[in-house]
Amino acid sequence: xxxxxxxxxxxxxxxxxxxxxxxxxxxxxxxxxxxxxxxxxxxxxxxxxxxxxxxxxxxxxxxxxxxxxxxxxxxxxxxxxxxxxxxxxxxxxxxxxxxxxxxxxxxxxxxxxxxxxxxxxxxxxxxxxxxxxxxxxxxxxxxxxxxxxxxxxxxxxxxxxxxxxxxxxxxxxxxxxxxxxxxxxxxxxxxxxxxxxxxxxxxxxxxxxxxxxxxxxxxxxxxxxxxxxxxxxxxxxxxxxxxxxxxxxxxxxxxxxxxxxxxxxxxxxxxxxxxxxxxxxxxxxxxxxxxxxxxxxxxxxxxxxxxxxxxxxxxxxxxxxxxxxxxxxxxxxxxxxxxxxxxxxxxxxxxxxxxxxxxxxxxxxxxxxxxxxxxxxxxxxxxxxxxxxxxxxxxxx
Amino acid sequence: xxxxxxxxxxxxxxxxxxxxxxxxxxxxxxxxxxxxxxxxxxxxxxxxxxxxxxxxxxxxxxxxxxxxxxxxxxxxxxxxxxxxxxxxxxxxxxxxxxxxxxxxxxxxxxxxxxxxxxxxxxxxxxxxxxxxxxxxxxxxxxxxxxxxxxxxxxxxxxxxxxxxxxxxxxxxxxxxxxxxxxxxxxxxxxxxxxxxxxxxxxxxxxxxxxxxxxxxxxxxxxxxxxxxxxxxxxxxxxxxxxxxxxxxxxxxxxxxxxxxxxxxxxxxxxxxxxxxxxxxxxxxxxxxxxxxxxxxxxxxxxxxxxxxxxxxxxxxxxxxxxxxxxxxxxxxxxxxxxxxxxxxxxxxxxxxxxxxxxxxxxxxxxxxxxxxxxxxxxxxxxxxxxxxxxxxxxxxx
Numbered sequence: 001x002x003x004x005x006x007x008x009x010x011x012x013x014x015x016x017x018x019x020x021x022x023x024x025x026x027x028x029x030x031x032x033x034x035x036x037x038x039x040x041x042x043x044x045x046x047x048x049x050x051x052x053x054x055x056x057x058x059x060x061x062x063x064x065x066x067x068x069x070x071x072x073x074x075x076x077x078x079x080x081x082x083x084x085x086x087x088x089x090x091x092x093x094x095x096x097x098x099x100x101x102x103x104x105x106x107x108x109x110x111x112x113x114x115x116x117x118x119x120x121x122x123x124x125x126x127x128x129x130x131x132x133x134x135x136x137x138x139x140x141x142x143x144x145x146x147x148x149x150x151x152x153x154x155x156x157x158x159x160x161x162x163x164x165x166x167x168x169x170x171x172x173x174x175x176x177x178x179x180x181x182x183x184x185x186x187x188x189x190x191x192x193x194x195x196x197x198x199x200x201x202x203x204x205x206x207x208x209x210x211x212x213x214x215x216x217x218x219x220x221x222x223x224x225x226x227x228x229x230x231x232x233x234x235x236x237x238x239x240x241x242x243x244x245x246x247x248x249x250x251x252x253x254x255x256x257x258x259x260x261x262x263x264x265x266x267x268x269x270x271x272x273x274x275x276x277x278x279x280x281x282x283x284x285x286x287x288x289x290x291x292x293x294x295x296x297x298x299x300x301x302x303x304x305x306x307x308x309x310x311x312x313x314x315x316x317x318x319x320x321x322x323x324x325x326x327x328x329x330x331x332x333x334x335x336x337x338x339x340x341x342x343x344x345x346x347x348x349x350x351x352x353x354x355x356x357x358x359x360x361x362x363x364x365x366x367x368x369x370x371x372x373x374x375x376x377x378x379x380x381x382x383x384x385x386x387x388x389x390x391x392x393x394x395x396x397x
Numbered sequence: 398x399x400x401x402x403x404x405x406x407x408x409x410x411x412x413x414x415x416x417x418x419x420x421x422x423x424x425x426x427x428x429x430x431x432x433x434x435x436x437x438x439x440x441x442x443x444x445x446x447x448x449x450x451x452x453x454x455x456x457x458x459x460x461x462x463x464x465x466x467x468x469x470x471x472x473x474x475x476x477x478x479x480x481x482x483x484x485x486x487x488x489x490x491x492x493x494x495x496x497x498x499x500x501x502x503x504x505x506x507x508x509x510x511x512x513x514x515x516x517x518x519x520x521x522x523x524x525x526x527x528x529x530x531x532x533x534x535x536x537x538x539x540x541x542x543x544x545x546x547x548x549x550x551x552x553x554x555x556x557x558x559x560x561x562x563x564x565x566x567x568x569x570x571x572x573x574x575x576x577x578x579x580x581x582x583x584x585x586x587x588x589x590x591x592x593x594x595x596x597x598x599x600x601x602x603x604x605x606x607x608x609x610x611x612x613x614x615x616x617x618x619x620x621x622x623x624x625x626x627x628x629x630x631x632x633x634x635x636x637x638x639x640x641x642x643x644x645x646x647x648x649x650x651x652x653x654x655x656x657x658x659x660x661x662x663x664x665x666x667x668x669x670x671x672x673x674x675x676x677x678x679x680x681x682x683x684x685x686x687x688x689x690x691x692x693x694x695x696x697x698x699x700x701x702x703x704x705x706x707x708x709x710x711x712x713x714x715x716x717x718x719x720x721x722x723x724x725x726x727x728x729x730x731x732x733x734x735x736x737x738x739x740x741x742x743x744x745x746x747x748x749x750x751x752x753x754x755x756x757x758x759x760x761x762x763x764x765x766x767x768x769x770x771x772x773x774x775x776x777x778x779x780x781x782x783x784x785x786x787x788x789x790x791x792x793x794x
Contacts, residue, residue: 046715046716047715079742113742312471316618320443343476346510386783386787
């Protein structure tokens with residue numbers, strides 16, 4: 001993996017604040033140069049964590065100069081004290097950095113329902129600030145990890161109006177087999193010059209085909225957050241439409257897809273990377289509905305873990321996805337290049353040996369043809385293994 | 398467990414037809430005396446199996462005299478040949494028993510997508526018919542098992558207008574942790590005299606609070622079926638309303654709840670029996686929505702497997718259940734008698750020791766108070782264990 005590219009106008013510092021474990025990188029500060037713009041997407045969970053509430057409040061006031069991220073404690077389910085603690089964190093950093101508290105956005109990930117050890121966090125801030133440097137991305141990718149087994153970053157560079165523009169991002173999250181509690185945090189930055197409305201639009205479009213293609217029905221955790229900073233330091237302006245807009249949007253989307261796929265590949269206990277592609281639907285919504293029904297079936301997931309081409313389980317998932325007037329005669333299902341179901345039945349020329357050959361691969365695409373329209377959707381998921389149960393049964397103990 | 402009570406007018410025969418394994422009880426015939434009435438509920442899966450399609454057709458013509466059930470093969474995903482095979486089974490039994498083919502209802506459970514070995518099934522029919530006897534319920538409970546580890550039956554007897562009325566049922570199904578492929582079959586019979594419309598109404602009411610309280614969002618398998626026969630042989634007539642109607646309906650419901658709970662207790666790899674009770678909702682639908690979101694969270698399920706009172710996972714599930722304008726300040730969560738969340742936060746007086754004491758129990762109730770209405774719902778589920786993965790990863794191999 002190529003190291004992440006620096007983004008002009010961004011500096012990052014990492015410290016060990018001992019929030020949950022001694023001597024773990026658990027505190028990250030990201031600094032954006034004055035004048036930077038921001039776009040953000042947060043969890044839809046009604047029980048959103050205190051830092052999410054505070055970040056939204058601050059974003060409504062002013063663009064941020066600093067993001068502060070801690071692991072080891074999610075500051076979620078912590079009520080009024082949680083809000084106080086998140087605000088205290090922002091105030092402390094603002095005092096040290098010489099900015100307004102509203103110019104600081106807090107992010108937390110870790111155990112839910114325990115009070116944030118805000119003193120230890122605050123004591124760690126000077127070290128994080130002292131460590132600020134333009135090439136802190138790799139350190140930061142490590143510093144935001146929880147159950148992740150490896151750091152996740154992605155970078156792209158392209159030329160816009162004769163100037164180099166960079167987009168770099170880091171992410172954490174490893175429980176995305178079923179993401180209802182596995183906090184996903186992602187921080188992406190670019191040195192392009194982008195107005196806030198355009199930046200938010202680009203982010204929403206990118207999320208739909210990346211992080212939201214690994215997340216189910218708004219099954220976000222209490223702390224999920226994705227933040228996109230644009231420093232403008234490249235001097236290249238992104239227009240509100242046209243070819244240059246499209247190239248910028250595509251580049252941000254690519255970085256987000258890279259990060260989202262890295263999360264799936266690091267899925268808890270995952271042994272397989274599964275793409276679910278659903279074509280021929282009446283609209284994107286029903287294609288996603290079918291794709292998610294397949295991707296969330298524990299029976300499909302355990303069959304993939306066993307490398308068992310149990311196509312009946314995939315077919316049953318399509319059947320129960322809730323599509324009205326689904327014509328079975330038009331449904332086909334492929335595993336990679338092998339057609340396993342045609343006209344709603346096992347394909348006449350399908351052999352178990354073909355299915356087993358596909359299932360032996362680490363990367364597999366399930367392709368469903370609904371035969372009732374032109375819409376399509378694609379999502380990514382993993383199998384369901386002994387290790388998934390082990391990791392999640394042992395997480396707190 | 399008390400042995401099942403015989404139902405006047407019902408005879409049952411079991412045979413070993415070698416459908417998948419030699420010398421396994423895999424073929425059951427249930428005979429209802431002429432004049433019996435029937436009510437039935439089938440899977441909502443768009444890919445319903447051939448026997449389901451045929452049973453619905455036959456029910457539209459005439460009340461059944463015989464039910465024929467095979468294990469070892471689901472006759473699902475088998476297209477036109479599957480329908481031909483199911484019809485052939487009915488014709489063969491009709492020929493032997495001297496009734497119309499439409500008076501026979503077929504049921505199949507087992508592997509999907511393999512052709513039904515209809516010759517072996519037909520060859521086994523004479524032995525099943527020769528074995529017909531009023532006290533065949535226990536044998537039949539064994540004869541319909543697939544991955545079940547124990548037979549499931551339930552009986553009730555009560556007095557109606559001075560006469561004894563019996564309700565007895567058997568069921569199979571063990572994958573109800575996530576029931577999308579684990580066929581649930583249940584056969585209930587009574588010797589009460591009930592008109593078909595009343596019988597269907599009673600069945601629908603009973604299902605809502607029993608089998609549909611362990612089944613998710615129409616996540617039925619391709620073959621799920623529940624059939625209620627009323628032979629009338631007790632001579633006691635069930636009215637269309639009033640106290641006697643209510644007592645009959647309650648008795649059928651009790652039998653169905655017993656059977657549904659037995660399926661959950663035999664859930665694949667289950668180590669805990671979990672009741673999810675949601676109170677204080679605006680309507681039953683939103684209470685069920687919250688209950689199912691909790692019951693289907695792999696993270697909640699693995700925490701229960703680990704006996705870990707990880708209340709944050711339950712709280713996060715409530716939060717992402719999709720209720721609009723949920724007021725966190727009114728939400729409380731209990732594990733049995735222990736309040737773990739109050740006003741959306743960890744209850745001030747809650748201790749980890751209290752939570753662990755509850756989690757050590759084999760039967761646990763999660764009670765959620767939404768504090769926004771008077772509606773309630775209750776469902777049952779299990780935890781998620783290593784064995785669940787093992788069983789479903791190894792099922793076909």
